[in-house]
Amino acid sequence: MSEKPSVLFVCVHNAGRSQMAAAYLTHLAGDRVEVRSAGSAPADSVNPAVVEAMLEEGIDISAETPKMLTTEAVRASDYVVTMGCGDACPFFPGTTYLDWVLEDPAGQGVEAVRPIRDAIRSRIEALIAEIDANAAAS
Numbered sequence: 614m615s616e617k618p619s620v621l622f623v624c625v626h627n628a629g630r631s632q633m634a635a636a637y638l639t640h641l642a643g644d645r646v647e648v649r650s651a652g653s654a655p656a657d658s659v660n661p662a663v664v665e666a667m668l669e670e671g672i673d674i675s676a677e678t679p680k681m682l683t684t685e686a687v688r689a690s691d692y693v694v695t696m697g698c699g700d701a702c703p704f705f706p707g708t709t710y711l712d713w714v715l716e717d718p719a720g721q722g723v724e725a726v727r728p729i730r731d732a733i734r735s736r737i738e739a740l741i742a743e744i745d746a747n748a749a750a751s
Contacts, residue, residue: 618744619647621690627652627679629660629718630696633730636667636674637737646744651686655679663718666726670734692740711740 620638622631627650635650642648656679664675684703687693694711704710713736718726 620692622650624696626656628656651682662723
């Protein structure tokens with residue numbers, strides 16, 4: 614594979630789940646994977662409880678800002694991981710789509726965000742293994 618695989622994480626507000634997933638993938642895969650995140654209706658800022666929960670893992674996402682989901686971002690991605698955005702994501706053949714059912718951390722305290730964060734981390738670890746296996750097979 615000549616270019617590195619790219620992953621786009623999508624949730625409605627791009628303020629919690631998709632931000633945590635993007636941060637974990639960047640942290641755990643390093644520069645082997647191109648990482649993006651976006652929302653179908655982006656919030657003004659990242660959820661403070663999400664920022665705090667990720668800081669506990671040694672990952673600072675306080676400088677991140679929610680971004681609007683674009684067709685171009687989906688088209689440019691090898692993997693699109695949706696988290697509760699329903700049918701807001703455009704579909705392109707040849708792209709791998711994954712839908713992760715995760716509780717929305719919006720309006721929750723850090724205690725409620727931790728189990729969501731941990732679930733995302735384990736899914737990211739599995740995703741990295743899948744990406745690496747596909748890269749090795751091509």
